[in-house]
Amino acid sequence: MDSIETWLVAEGFDLLWAQPVGPDRGAEAAFSIAGKDGPVARLLAGGSPALMWVVWDPCPVVPGGRLRRKRPGLNNERIYRAEERLNDRIERQGLSRAVGSHVVATDNAQQALDYITRVIPEQRVAIETEARKRATEFRTPYPVIRLLSMGRTRRAKVELVDFHGTPAVCKTFRRGRERFLQREIAARAIGRDLPYMTRMLEAGSNYIVIEWVEDHKQNFAHRVLPLGYRLWPTTLLSAATEIIRFFRRRGYEYLDFTPANLLMERNGKVRVIDFEFLQKVHEGIDDTRGCYAWYKVPADFTGDLPAAYLCKGLPYRRWRRAVGVPLAFTRRAVPSFWVAIMRSIFSVYLAQRTLFRRSA
Numbered sequence: 171m172d173s174i175e176t177w178l179v180a181e182g183f184d185l186l187w188a189q190p191v192g193p194d195r196g197a198e199a200a201f202s203i204a205g206k207d208g209p210v211a212r213l214l215a216g217g218s219p220a221l222m223w224v225v226w227d228p229c230p231v232v233p234g235g236r237l238r239r240k241r242p243g244l245n246n247e248r249i250y251r252a253e254e255r256l257n258d259r260i261e262r263q264g265l266s267r268a269v270g271s272h273v274v275a276t277d278n279a280q281q282a283l284d285y286i287t288r289v290i291p292e293q294r295v296a297i298e299t300e301a302r303k304r305a306t307e308f309r310t311p312y313p314v315i316r317l318l319s320m321g322r323t324r325r326a327k328v329e330l331v332d333f334h335g336t337p338a339v340c341k342t343f344r345r346g347r348e349r350f351l352q353r354e355i356a357a358r359a360i361g362r363d364l365p366y367m368t369r370m371l372e373a374g375s376n377y378i379v380i381e382w383v384e385d386h387k388q389n390f391a392h393r394v395l396p397l398g399y400r401l402w403p404t405t406l407l408s409a410a411t412e413i414i415r416f417f418r419r420r421g422y423e424y425l426d427f428t429p430a431n432l433l434m435e436r437n438g439k440v441r442v443i444d445f446e447f448l449q450k451v452h453e454g455i456d457d458t459r460g461c462y463a464w465y466k467v468p469a470d471f472t473g474d475l476p477a478a479y480l481c482k483g484l485p486y487r488r489w490r491r492a493v494g495v496p497l498a499f500t501r502r503a504v505p506s507f508w509v510a511i512m513r514s515i516f517s518v519y520l521a522q523r524t525l526f527r528r529s530a
Contacts, residue, residue, distance in 0.1 A: 171188070171190075171221055174221075174223070174256060174273075175188055175223070177256070177259070178223065178225055178252070179346070180324065180477055181248075181252060181255075181324060181477070182227070182229070182248070182323050182324035182325070182344075183225040183226065183227055183252070184225060184226045184227075184228070184304060184344065184345065184346075185223065185224075185225055186224045186225060186226055186297050186300050186301060187222075187223070187224040187290070187293055187297055188221070188222070188223045188224070189221075189222060189290075190220060190221055190222075191219055191220065191221060191222045191289060191290075222285075222289060222290070224282065224286060224293075224297055226300075226301045226304060226305075227246060227248055227249065228304065228305065228308045228323065228327070228344060229248075229319070229323035229327050230245065230246035230247075230248060230249075231246060231247040231248050232245070232246075232247065233245070233246070233247040233250065234247070237250065241277055243277035243278055243281065244277045244278065245277070245278045245279075246278070249275045249276070249277075250275065252275060253271075253273055253274065253275040256272070256273040257271055257272050257273055260272040260273065283298075304344075304345060307345060307376065308327075308342060308344060308345075308376075309342075310327075310329055310331060310340055310342055310377075311340070311342075311374060311377055312331035312332055312333055312338075312340055312379070313331060313332040314329045314330070314331055314340075315329070315330040315331060315332060315337065316329070316330050317329050317330075318330055318339065323344075324477060325343060325344065325347040325350045325446060326341045326342055326343040326344065326347065326350065326351070326446075327341070327342050328340070328341050329342070330382060331379070333371060333372070333379055336382075337382040338371055338379050338380065338381060338382050339379065339380050339381070339382050339443075340377055340378070340379050341354065341377060341378050341380075342376060342377045343376045343377065344376075345376070348376065349474075350446040350447075350474075351373075351376065351377070351378060353445050353446055353447070353448050353449070354370075354378050354444075354445050354446060355370065355373050355378060356445075356448070357445035357448050358370045358380075358445075360417070360420060360422065361416065361417070364413065364416050364442075366409055366412075366413055366432075366440055366441055366442045367441075367442060368380050368381055368383060368441050368442065368443050369381045380443070383433045383435060383441045383443075384433075384435070384436075385433040385434060386433075386434050386435060386436050387402060387406075387432075387433065387434045389434075389436075390402070390403045390405075390434055390438065391403070393517070394494065394510075394513045394514050394516075394517040399494075399516075399517035399518070399520040399521040401492065401493055401494045401513055401516075401517060402429060402492045402493050403493075404493055404495070404509060404513075405434075405438070405440060406429060406432050406434075406440060406492070406493060407489065407493045407495065407499075407500060409432060409440040409442075410427065410429075410432065410463075410489070410500075411458055411500050413427075413442055414427065414458050414461050414463050414464075415456060415457070415458060417448065418454065418455045418456065418457070418458070418461060419454050419455070419456050420454060421450055421451060421452050421453050421454045422448055422449065422450055422451065423448070423449055423451045423452075423461065423462035423463070424445070424447070424448050424461070424462070424463045425447035425448070425449065425462045425463060425467070425473075425474075425475065425476065425485075426444075426446070426447040426463075426476040426485075427463035427485075428488045428489075429488060429489060429492040429493070430444075431443055431444045447474055447475075447476060449473045449474065451471075451473070458500055458501060459501060462485075463485060463486075464484065464485055464486040464489070464497060464500070465484065465485070465486070466484065466485075484497070490516070491520065493513075494512065494513040494516040494517055494520075495509060495512050495513060495516070496512070499512070
């Protein structure tokens with residue numbers, strides 16, 4: 171139960187209530203709500219329900235047409251994905267889904283309220299009050315122009331807002347994620363002399379407003395011959411190296427630093443954003459070797475790690491795929507013609523892999 175709760179919170183759900191449910195009360199209520207073909211019926215095929223969680227999702231994602239046809243009442247794709255991943259996690263521990271699902275999620279908020287009313291009616295008022303309170307706390311303090319985070323809201327939602335008549339970016343953090351907000355604020359104080367830093371315009375108890383920088387990286391990307399695969403300019407890698415060294419000299423490690431964290435203005439100037447995983451680790455190192463942005467984090471590290479960290483190898487893999495040069499090229503000066511050769515070879519490899527995946 172603890173591991174599931176930890177996973178739900180890490181995935182961006184707020185836990186409002188969790189408790190074992192007796193089979194006599196839970197099974198009877200579940201059948202009366204769902205009927206023989208409802209989602210709980212899939213669970214009851216494997217036995218009576220034993221545990222119940224009530225979660226609140228501040229940033230639901232509208233499901234696509236195919237998923238809506240599969241689950242007609244579903245109005246939040248993130249809930250469905252969470253259900254599938256939890257069942258997969260439990261199945262990997264040796265429990266088969268041949269009989270029924272291990273975990274079942276309700277399709278929408280109304281169905282959730284029906285379950286609460288029948289299974290734990292004494293908790294309904296408290297749960298609804300807490301959900302409304304959190305929704306109020308999570309409101310954006312300025313008029314929203316458009317959403318930028320696109321469902322990736324484990325810690326905060328990112329929106330383009332009208333900040334006193336000027337477009338700006340507002341990151342509103344969820345309750346319990348305040349340490350990530352403090353890192354965003356601290357990074358701009360530490361990096362005030364860093365030429366790549368984006369300016370902070372305002373900070374509140376659960377939000378930060380920073381200047382809006384429109385990204386023009388796509389205009390600077392180019393295909394590397396032969397059979398060219400589009401790669402970002404190596405300027406990004408040079409800037410990343412300087413940024414990592416800047417923070418490491420001050421004892422900070424910049425985890426979860428990806429090419430998406432670097433923006434390019436129309437004039438080619440590089441800017442850096444997103445410091446939620448910037449953490450104080452040591453007294454200062456003037457080198458990129460062993461940095462947590464590109465190398466594996468030591469086993470004794472006790473700070474925050476991004477979700478699915480190292481699921482596909484070294485963190486640098488994202489940079490290699492974006493700029494087409496190996497990690498060794500970041501530690502020493504390499505003649506430009508060697509960089510060009512390496513990028514050409516790597517672009518051919520990436521292009522062939524892409525074609526193979528499409529044909530498969």
